[in-house]
Amino acid sequence: MTDTGTIFKIKVTLQGIEPPIWRSFQIQSHKNLHELHQTLQAVMGWTDSHLYAFTQGGRYYGDPDDFEDLEAIDARTIRLDQVIDGKGSELNYEYDFGDYWQHELVLEEIVKAGPGRTYPICLDGNGACPPEDCGGTSGYERLVEALRDPHHDDHIDMWLWVGDNYDPEAFDVDRVNEILSRGRNVVSFSLRQGQYLAFIHNFTQTNGHPPSTGDMMRHFGVTRSSVSNMMTALEGLGFIDRIPYQPKTVRVLVPPEELPELD
Template structure:
């Protein structure tokens, strides 16, 4: 077995998180501690993407599934509560999947773009870039979201008023507020509501 050099915990992973099957892409770039535990990474993803932690989730790494153990799971799940990201990956360009809401099937591709040193006096995690707003919860996955966008872009559509009422006060699909995201990340649980952890 080759001697693999371990990454020190004073390093950061620069992650690019992209919501699959959506065009134009919805994505975020975030710096996290390399030794972050997977449950905390889940919370960070929820916050930076704009989800509400209202559904189950899992990481898919290779052919293994990482999440909370569940007697009703369809496949064998590795209990992820003590697993650190740098115990699974130690090189840039590594890729894995984060799946959220098994009904809607939101799949996120995650790439470790870079390994960087921590900067002193800087709070991590921090979101450094991103594009577009997260889809609303329970909108029916990528196909449902595409339909939603078609409807709200056409005030003459027969379902326009109903859709706007369902969306509530404000939904701007092209906006992304990085300052608000970073403010949430600085809060307890990285700004993530504690429903599933």
């Protein structure tokens, strides 16, 4: 939205990864912490599929219903400028309590909004966001190692899981700002993921039921574990849904007009 108030320039860095994955962005100081969470999901490239919390000085901010053993302050009731209010102020952001992604936020600059300027806005960054559910920093390191080594035992499976256009070093600030301008976290699928989605859709339209794992193995010439990894990834990203442990129940949630054409 357009704002004429105080603007915070913040740098967020994902901890435990080298080279660093970071983003620099501007956001209105009056935004609440849940809105900050939504902005962080967009600028980093996460899919908002897991729980989160902000921590500072022993205090937890998030959704109180998500914390059974801790007293968490409702993130929707706390403004950003109530927890960081001076240059150099820090705030910790935890995302996915299984993979345990830790982000350090540092307030770098306080400015006045420019006339007609729209916020939040991403200014710069480095590195692609790790794939969801890849196993935290250690799992991410193994993933990158497998992708970079064609002779690695897991190279093909990892390549099929993340898609052939995943580049750990890639960052597109224009794409991030496109997502921010829509006011929601929009996730795009890779070429390989799109091929699976299109095949499932076309197979279902032609045969009156979704394909089995065997149908996908034969079509793509891959192993059962490769298909399983791909289905898990697509489901985690919200592109499909299915009934667990029941064959031929997969359903594509992406509009048909957004799917690629198969050769």
